[in-house]
Amino acid sequence: MIKILERQTFLIALTFVTGLFLFLLKPFFAPILWACIIAILFHPVQLWLKKKLGEQPNLIALITLIACIFLVVIPFLLLLTSFFQQGSALYQRIASGEIQLAQYFDQIRRAFPVMQQFLERMDIDIASLQKNATEVMVGIGSFLTQNAVALGIGTFNFFTKLALMLYIAFFLLRDGRQLIEKLIYVIPMGDERERLLFQNIAGVARATVKGNLLVAMLQGTLGGLIFWILGIPSPLLWGVIMAIFSMIPVIGAGLVWVPAAIYLYTITQWFEATVLIAYGVFIIGLADNVLRPILVGRDTKLPDWMVLLSTLGGLTLIGVNGFVVGPLIAVLFVAFWQIFGKDFNVGKYAYQDSNSEIETNAEDSIKSKPGKQL
Incomplete structure (x- = not known):
């Protein structure tokens, strides 16, 4: 009884000290x-x-x-x-x-x-x-x-x-x-689970940052280039703003070039406005609609809608760092539920596997006896 009390007291103290240390590091999160x-x-x-x-x-x-x-x-x-x-x-x-x-x-x-x-x-x-x-x-x-x-x-x-x-x-x-090996040693969740989680975290961080930054740089460069060609003032400024907005999936750089095209129409620069719209849809938009799912969605193994919602949620909650943290939380959510499904439904999977094996054997038996096929 005393040992149980000591262990519980230690775990409470460990949780408190860990939370206090993480709170101490909060200003240095970024x-x-x-x-x-x-x-x-x-x-x-x-x-x-x-x-x-x-x-x-x-x-x-x-x-x-x-x-x-x-x-x-x-x-x-x-x-x-x-x-x-x-x-x-x-x-x-x-x-x-x-x-x-x-x-x-x-x-x-x-x-x-x-x-x-x-x-x-x-x-x-x-x-x-x-x-x-x-x-x-x-x-x-x-x-x-x-x-x-x-x-x-x-x-x-x-x-x-x-x-x-x-x-x-x-x-x-x-x-x-x-450091990772020490964390795997001290976290009591099972080494295989922990290695899987760390692999998922590294993979989604790499894919999210690499994919989103490449798409942002490409869209910002393409947007600034067309602004410079069309003679729109401060093309570098608007290119950087488009790169920042492109962190938001689907909407992205359109928040900049669409109003610019509308204004060009208002001052009767029909050709420039039409060129900007066509360029925005087929060139800038193509980078977002084609490259982002390839670079982000494929490597994170998340559906496009989950990438969108987790990115928007992260940006809303914690700002610019959210475009990394949001998908990280989403992939951890999926990974934990996959582990849960694998660990707690073993009997169900075994039953399904045995049934599939029985059905396969039955089909093979029927195929081997053509006269008795239904």
Whole structure:
């Protein structure tokens, strides 16, 4: 009785301390998440380096991390810098009156009276919508220009978390295999189940990040290219925005190029608007409808509707990190139920297998006696 009480007390204390430690790590959720993703994505590079250099874990982890910095981190920072530069330039044009959002709304309303009637039927006030859009654009730019100190602190926090992510990634690249083996040893769910779960987690993280990022980069590049060809201002800015929106399956980059095409129609640029719509449907949309199921759905072994719902749910709950966490939760949900079905329906499966074996033997017996076939 005393041993049972001691074990229960220890388990309660273990749960409390673990929860407290996870709560302590909550502010660093994003750096830890992306450090794990780096370790998963660049694991093949590690294996290749291991064949070339032998057992040198520190050197291999360092070379892999340097490759990650040059292939991913530096291009991302350059793109982010250009994004803010074009965003600031766009705000300056709005603040100076060179770009008047109210005029754009009026042109769209005059060119598409059906749209105005639809909005009125939906009890959407066009004037308030126009005012809110203007205030949002001006507010964003005002925040960036008037809160330089806060922006500087935010930049400092960003680079601090970036450095923390790279620091954690180095140790995960070096000691990740041993860490997984220790987790398999201490988690009391059965080694086979745990290995299956870790394989599913690694597979879905690799497929989700690789697939979504490739699709986002491709759609953003294609969208920015057509904006540049058609002479739409700030093509790099809109290309990055399309890449961000493309994280949302189905809807994606259409949130940018569809309004742009509508506006081109309102200013009677019929050819450019038609080209943009055709390009958006058959080129930008094709990348989403063809590549995403191949790169994401196939490797995660999830149906398209579950990928969509889990991605949207993750983005809604925890922001941009949700496009990875959402599908991870979905694949764990499926994996746990598959394990449950396999472990708790053994007798049912055995009965079905025996029946199928009996039916097969019966069919073979009937085929061997043609005279008695029904």
